[in-house]
Amino acid sequence: MAPLALGLVSAFAFEPVGLWPLMPLAFALSCELIDRAPSLRRALLRGWLFGLGQFVLGLNWIATAFTYQAAMPAWLGWVAVVLLSLYLAVYPLLAAGLAWRIGRGKPVALVLALAGAWALTEWLRAGLFTGFAWNPVGVTLVPTPWLGLSAYVGTYGLGALVALAGGALWLAVRRQWAAGGGILAALALSALLPGADVPDGSDRLRFIRIVQPNIGQQDKWRPGFSEEAAQRLARLAMRPADDAPRLLFWPEAAVTEPLEDARSGEHQAFAELERTRAAALVRPGEYLLTGGIALFSSDRRRIDGAANSVFVIGQRGQALGRYDKAHLVPYGEYLPMRPLLSAIGLSRLAPGDIDFVPGPGPRTIGLGHWGKIGFQLCYEIIFSGEVVDRHNRPDYIFNPSNDAWFGA
Numbered sequence: 127m128a129p130l131a132l133g134l135v136s137a138f139a140f141e142p143v144g145l146w147p148l149m150p151l152a153f154a155l156s157c158e159l160i161d162r163a164p165s166l167r168r169a170l171l172r173g174w175l176f177g178l179g180q181f182v183l184g185l186n187w188i189a190t191a192f193t194y195q196a197a198m199p200a201w202l203g204w205v206a207v208v209l210l211s212l213y214l215a216v217y218p219l220l221a222a223g224l225a226w227r228i229g230r231g232k233p234v235a236l237v238l239a240l241a242g243a244w245a246l247t248e249w250l251r252a253g254l255f256t257g258f259a260w261n262p263v264g265v266t267l268v269p270t271p272w273l274g275l276s277a278y279v280g281t282y283g284l285g286a287l288v289a290l291a292g293g294a295l296w297l298a299v300r301r302q303w304a305a306g307g308g309i310l311a312a313l314a315l316s317a318l319l320p321g322a323d324v325p326d327g328s329d330r331l332r333f334i335r336i337v338q339p340n341i342g343q344q345d346k347w348r349p350g351f352s353e354e355a356a357q358r359l360a361r362l363a364m365r366p367a368d369d370a371p372r373l374l375f376w377p378e379a380a381v382t383e384p385l386e387d388a389r390s391g392e393h394q395a396f397a398e399l400e401r402t403r404a405a406a407l408v409r410p411g412e413y414l415l416t417g418g419i420a421l422f423s424s425d426r427r428r429i430d431g432a433a434n435s436v437f438v439i440g441q442r443g444q445a446l447g448r449y450d451k452a453h454l455v456p457y458g459e460y461l462p463m464r465p466l467l468s469a470i471g472l473s474r475l476a477p478g479d480i481d482f483v484p485g486p487g488p489r490t491i492g493l494g495h496w497g498k499i500g501f502q503l504c505y506e507i508i509f510s511g512e513v514v515d516r517h518n519r520p521d522y523i524f525n526p527s528n529d530a531w532f533g534a
Contacts, residue, residue: 373413374412487512487515
């Protein structure tokens with residue numbers, strides 16, 4: 127059970143605890159466990175147990191989300207965490223197996239193979255079966271000088287660097303001084319490389335007002351609560367009349383009624399009314415960027431689907447642009463195998479029986495002197511390489527999130 131315990135301990139390297147040195151130490155001990163494995167099968171098992179421990183603890187927030195689904199008992203959330211972790215642990219299993227196969231009896235080769243295999247399997251985890259890229263080990267380097275290397279190697283490359291650091295420690299303990307010291311020296315020098323060139327947007331960004339109404343998930347979709355939510359948002363967005371123009375940022379799904387509705391007649395009128403009410407505090411030269419819902423209809427009568435969106439709203443309530451979330455959360459924003467799961471009472475976590483439809487992908491919208499802004503919505507920001515439109519790169523990114531799902 128040592129690999130399982132090691133995986134549990136390694137999870138404390140992630141936020142909110144953030145003890146980042148635990149991760150390279152965990153990789154150092156993992157190298158020893160893999161090297162000592164008497165067979166490929168045992169090496170695979172040790173990698174799987176390590177991943178299981180790390181994911182069960184690191185994904186505990188998923189259990190909290192289940193407490194807001196009235197059709198499901200709260201304990202089912204922990205079942206979901208364990209079941210998901212049983213699958214996700216397959217990727218550390220593969221990394222450990224590759225490292226054992228390539229590096230058995232050859233410590234330096236084992237370290238290099240584990241680092242490369244870890245980066246490869248994290249990339250696979252982010253893409254297979256809709257992908258689940260949460261907690262790549264590279265994010266533990268956020269408080270360190272190595273974060274800037276992400277401009278050169280990306281998120282998964284940072285994960286390989288963490289594995290290399292742990293492997294170098296292991297080599298040093300085994301008195302492989304040349305290899306271990308060489309890797310550590312290279313890592314130390316790499317911390318001196320300049321990071322990405324970030325444009326100075328301080329003059330613009332100091333006029334952004336971020337509104338957080340602190341609405342719990344138990345209230346957000348409660349009938350009749352939308353008026354209270356609107357009052358909170360308006361109160362927090364108010365400003366003195368002589369203030370300079372601002373950008374107003376509201377959270378994901380800040381407005382729970384549709385802000386765009388493809389159905390005809392009163393439905394469109396009601397959506398327009400919602401946008402006008404939301405824009406009541408928008409002055410000349412300002413924009414409101416808010417999370418909201420867009421409804422689709424092919425025949426202008428029945429709803430075909432919905433989009434979890436960010437709207438750019440002008441002074442008179444006009445929608446000047448919209449970003450539709452592209453990477454949706456299974457069971458949260460849409461329900462796979464809906465007829466079967468709905469029949470046994472396992473509806474999706476978000477209220478209603480309409481699934482969200484994925485948008486086309488990253489989008490950049492120009493906001494005049496405010497510059498160009500890109501969008502991501504909540505969870506989809508974790509998918510490395512899928513964050514911005516590479517042909518029209520934004521100056522900055524707005525990523526609203528409804529953290530009430532997780533008890534925040």
